[in-house]
Amino acid sequence: xxLAVFDAxxxxxxxxxxxxxxxxxxxxxxxxxxxxxxxPPLHLDFAEADGDCHVKAGWITGAADFTVKIATGFYGNPAxxxxxxxxxxxxxxxRTGQPRALLDDRGLLxxxxxxxxxxxxxxxxxxxxxxxxxxxxxxxxxxxxxxxLAELRPVGLVLVHGxxxxxxxxxxxxxxxxxxxARPAGAAEAARADMIITATPARSPVLDAxxxxxxxxxxxxxxxxxxxxELPPALFHRAQLIATDDHAQCLDHGDFGHAVRAxxxxxxxxxxxxxxxKAPVDRPEAAITxxxxxxxxxxxxxxxxxxxxxxxx
Amino acid sequence: xxLAVFDAxxxxxxxxxxxxxxxxxxxxxxxxxxxxxxxPPLHLDFAEADGDCHVKAGWITGAADFTVKIATGFYGNPAxxxxxxxxxxxxxxxRTGQPRALLDDRGLLxxxxxxxxxxxxxxxxxxxxxxxxxxxxxxxxxxxxxxxLAELRPVGLVLVHGxxxxxxxxxxxxxxxxxxxARPAGAAEAARADMIITATPARSPVLDAxxxxxxxxxxxxxxxxxxxxELPPALFHRAQLIATDDHAQCLDHGDFGHAVRAxxxxxxxxxxxxxxxKAPVDRPEAAITxxxxxxxxxxxxxxxxxxxxxxxx
Numbered sequence: 001x002x003l004a005v006f007d008a009x010x011x012x013x014x015x016x017x018x019x020x021x022x023x024x025x026x027x028x029x030x031x032x033x034x035x036x037x038x039x040p041p042l043h044l045d046f047a048e049a050d051g052d053c054h055v056k057a058g059w060i061t062g063a064a065d066f067t068v069k070i071a072t073g074f075y076g077n078p079a080x081x082x083x084x085x086x087x088x089x090x091x092x093x094x095r096t097g098q099p100r101a102l103l104d105d106r107g108l109l110x111x112x113x114x115x116x117x118x119x120x121x122x123x124x125x126x127x128x129x130x131x132x133x134x135x136x137x138x139x140x141x142x143x144x145x146x147x148x149l150a151e152l153r154p155v156g157l158v159l160v161h162g163x164x165x166x167x168x169x170x171x172x173x174x175x176x177x178x179x180x181x182a183r184p185a186g187a188a189e190a191a192r193a194d195m196i197i198t199a200t201p202a203r204s205p206v207l208d209a210x211x212x213x214x215x216x217x218x219x220x221x222x223x224x225x226x227x228x229x230e231l232p233p234a235l236f237h238r239a240q241l242i243a244t245d246d247h248a249q250c251l252d253h254g255d256f257g258h259a260v261r262a263x264x265x266x267x268x269x270x271x272x273x274x275x276x277x278k279a280p281v282d283r284p285e286a287a288i289t290x291x292x293x294x295x296x297x298x299x300x301x302x303x304x305x306x307x308x309x310x311x312x313x
Numbered sequence: 314x315x316l317a318v319f320d321a322x323x324x325x326x327x328x329x330x331x332x333x334x335x336x337x338x339x340x341x342x343x344x345x346x347x348x349x350x351x352x353p354p355l356h357l358d359f360a361e362a363d364g365d366c367h368v369k370a371g372w373i374t375g376a377a378d379f380t381v382k383i384a385t386g387f388y389g390n391p392a393x394x395x396x397x398x399x400x401x402x403x404x405x406x407x408r409t410g411q412p413r414a415l416l417d418d419r420g421l422l423x424x425x426x427x428x429x430x431x432x433x434x435x436x437x438x439x440x441x442x443x444x445x446x447x448x449x450x451x452x453x454x455x456x457x458x459x460x461x462l463a464e465l466r467p468v469g470l471v472l473v474h475g476x477x478x479x480x481x482x483x484x485x486x487x488x489x490x491x492x493x494x495a496r497p498a499g500a501a502e503a504a505r506a507d508m509i510i511t512a513t514p515a516r517s518p519v520l521d522a523x524x525x526x527x528x529x530x531x532x533x534x535x536x537x538x539x540x541x542x543e544l545p546p547a548l549f550h551r552a553q554l555i556a557t558d559d560h561a562q563c564l565d566h567g568d569f570g571h572a573v574r575a576x577x578x579x580x581x582x583x584x585x586x587x588x589x590x591k592a593p594v595d596r597p598e599a600a601i602t603x604x605x606x607x608x609x610x611x612x613x614x615x616x617x618x619x620x621x622x623x624x625x626x
Contacts, residue, residue, distance in 0.1 A: 005315055057355055094364070104412070
């Protein structure tokens with residue numbers, strides 16, 4: 001029997017945003033409750049080709065499957081007309097060790113679980129009446145986060161802030177085509193939104209903490225390495241509630257870590273994001289709340305397994 | 314484009330022992346010369362299912378491909394009629410990071426590279442006139458090591474020593490069918506052969522060092538974890554030449570490490586096995602020589618890439 005391989009098109013056809021959101025909600029809760037296994041990743045560097053490879057594995061304790069995800073980044077590829085990033089996900093039975101299938105997903109699952117985590121936690125932490133959303137960044141994540149948040153709650157207006165006006169306009173058009181009111185905005189205006197999601201590769205803060213209004217919620221999803229930083233320490237200092245998707249990761253290479261090292265947040269001043277998904281969050285109307293998401297490997301396992309279930313139906 | 318998957322049958326059809334031996338010779342030399350990258354493996358445990366998963370990556374510096382190998386062992390499988398071990402090898406371009414193919418090899422490549430390394434180093438270190446081979450163990454490795462050594466040099470007689478007489482007889486029949494004279498032997502007789510290869514999962518030495526004759530060569534390939542031990546420290550004490558496939562690994566979890574910890578060998582008393590494959594080994598006629606092989610991950614990369622080349626021809 002030859003191993004089944006599903007390509008990105010098949011994965012896209014089989015998956016709904018609802019499946020992703022439900023799966024990631026459960027997985028974030030499991031992670032917050034310590035019911036996940038995520039061993040240290042394996043890493044290879046290819047200096048001459050300006051490339052690297054990360055292999056990550058994850059398992060939700062007791063789940064039928066676990067996953068091994070191979071992801072590469074070769075940064076000279078675009079100049080040759082190739083995508084910089086490639087990867088695939090191997091789904092393996094946690095009962096017998098047999099490979100069940102390969103998802104040649106071109107990074108779709110990672111993008112989806114990242115977007116779902118951001119939308120879920122933003123919805124959970126923002127005031128019920130919050131209606132305007134600002135997204136910093138104009139890429140795939142900015143788009144998905146806005147669309148999926150709008151599946152979870154009404155979003156009256158999306159303010160799109162990007163460095164490149166053309167890209168900001170293009171994203172507004174896309175969101176508009178999905179029925180969302182959206183327009184480009186400067187950083188100062190975007191910082192005053194009810195809900196803010198940052199999805200950039202910034203190396204210094206994109207948001208002016210002083211401009212963020214009382215009652216706002218901010219979710220940072222772009223900071224996934226120590227040299228990156230989207231949210232300023234001063235924002236954490238103002239925040240009354242700080243959530244992290246993984247305490248150790250966020251401390252090591254998230255915005256939360258930058259804030260702790262700057263003395264703007266206590267090292268134990270965060271709560272596990274997944275715990276906030278279990279029941280309505282008790283937050284003062286005027287509080288500023290912040291979520292720092294660095295990406296949890298066990299979510300890959302949950303999502304790949306759920307998607308494979310649909311593919312096999 | 315869907316990722317190509319090749320199954321074990323296709324891999325077996327495309328591969329010759331000559332291809333394996335040539336590829337592994339070059340890869341062992343590259344490893345000895347420091348031209349390989351082998352990051353620490355990734356590991357997951359499944360206590361309830363009595364299973365584990367190891368993910369290993371390897372690259373021969375400058376080679377076109379690298380590999381990520383997923384291997385699982387679920388030890389309750391045989392009771393359910395399933396193999397305990399499963400796995401697959403992903404071949405990835407080291408130039409672009411694109412997955413090139415999946416080898417659903419069911420562990421064939423690992424078995425082949427292990428056997429080739431054992432046969433190559435045994436041939437290189439044994440006296441040119443050595444003619445009798447003893448194998449300790451009756452499994453796939455014992456069979457392959459004997460057959461492939463016989464491709465490298467004449468083997469006049471194979472003495473097969475195993476705990477289970479039926480299995481020893483069966484292996485002798487198999488070797489006989491391939492034109493090799495073979496008969497079962499007790500441990501004492503086997504220990505007096507010109508060449509000895511141990512391929513067992515033993516946890517205490519299978520060989521009496523005092524019985525090994527001057528001029529003999531011994532290769533141990535079964536010891537790949539700290540709790541395993543095939544070759545007695547006293548054998549290393551008698552040896553004039555000790556080779557290891559990977560110094561750090563053999564020290565950590567090979568027979569060489571047991572000998573060093575017992576004070577029977579100096580910690581720097583070994584030579585890299587690959588270096589002995591570059592030119593005829595200068596060894597006194599009466600010397601005892603020993604090779605401790607624990608398995609080198611970069612060999613997987615070299616072999617998978619070579620096999621994929623044949624599959625694509």
